[in-house]
Amino acid sequence: MIDVVVIGGGPAGMSTALVVGRGKKNVVLIDENKPRNAVTKESHAFLTRDNIEPAVFKEKGRRDLLRYPTISIKDGRVLTIEKNEQELFELTTENREVFQAKNVVITTGLKETLPAVSGIENYYGTSLFSCPFCDGWEMKDKPLILIAESAQALHVTKLLKNWTDDLIVTTNGNSVFDANQKKALELNHIRLIEEEITELKGNNGELQSVTFKSGEEVERSGGFCTTTLDNKLPFIEQLGIEVNEAGYIIADMMGHTNIKGIYAAGEITGPSQLIVSASQGHMTGIGIIADSCEEAFQNT
Ligand SMILES: Cc1cc2nc3c(=O)[nH]c(=O)nc-3n(C[C@H](O)[C@H](O)[C@H](O)COP(=O)(O)OP(=O)(O)OC[C@H]3O[C@@H](n4cnc5c(N)ncnc54)[C@H](O)[C@@H]3O)c2cc1C
Structure with missing residues (x-):
């Protein structure tokens, strides 16, 4: 026994x-x-x-x-x-x-489920992460993207502002932020893009840019995303x-x-x-x- x-x-x-x-x-x-x-x-x-x-x-x-x-x-x-x-x-x-x-x-x-973005698994763990306490230091002061599809979005945004002043937040086509929260993002000079992501571009897991449904492409060196864990x-x-x-x-x-x-x-x-x-x-x-x-x- x-x-x-x-x-x-x-x-x-x-x-x-x-x-x-x-x-x-x-x-x-x-x-x-x-x-x-x-x-x-x-x-x-x-x-x-x-x-x-x-x-x-x-x-x-x-x-x-x-x-x-x-x-x-x-x-x-x-x-x-x-x-x-x-x-x-x-x-x-x-x-x-x-x-x-x-x-x-x-x-x-x-186990985690990543946001529904085609090809995201090619960057997750190399230049896209979920926990700023684990990987924030390595990504500090870089132009970053936060892909936030869930209610944790504002909380993670506030945290990430500690590691970079150059942050774009996207909801990947979802409605995540209310009017007040959007105003707060603006006050903190954080751009919000609510469109769907159509492409992530980069090399060897290193993110270089994010393209949205409108055709706009923003250069980013990496970022973070919210995930579902169970x-x-x-x-x-x-x-x-x-x-x-x-x-x-x-x-x-x-x-x-x-x-x-x-x-x-x-x-x-x-x-x-x-x-x-x-x-x-x-x-x-x-x-x-x-x-x-x-x-x-x-x-x-
Ligand atoms: C991309 C990424 C980066 C991270 N970076 C850091 C970091 O820099 N610093 C940090 O502190 N944390 C980091 N973490 C978090 C860290 O990995 C977790 O907090 C930690 O691994 C949790 O430990 P655990 O023992 O609870 O579970 P795990 O480490 O996940 O171990 C659980 C084990 O149980 C096994 N298992 C599951 N089900 C069964 C079953 N039915 N039978 C047998 N085995 C089973 C799994 O296969 C696994 O081997 C990171 C996480 C991710 C996703």
């Missing part, structure tokens, strides 16, 4: 596995290895790991884990989780491997795990969900950054060990 199965091997999952394995519990980490930051060349703002390639970050993390005989890593995707007669969680992967565990940690991250995993609903209105799992600081033995950490509990996910994973590891010690201790 396995003490803990961790589903997902990003910073959240690897941190949980490290703490649990160091707590002398057997832990199996199952990872399909498709993190959403795989499109980018460098990750930023993780202290001691600034500018690291995502694949190198993962490789270093896995190396840390494999120093411990209590931790093993399996490649694969978990498809189902069911509770069996022994009150253990039974997990099945798409390769039909079955694991029985006392506790399960969900650290599966999120990860609809059938077992979340099947197990009755509580999610918030955005669809993210509700977990406390120690990773507890509403289901005993099921923990969650990292972006599946809400969008964040590498260091935040790692720290949530660490706290969840502490939570699991503390719960297990509490259960094992003979109280009078």
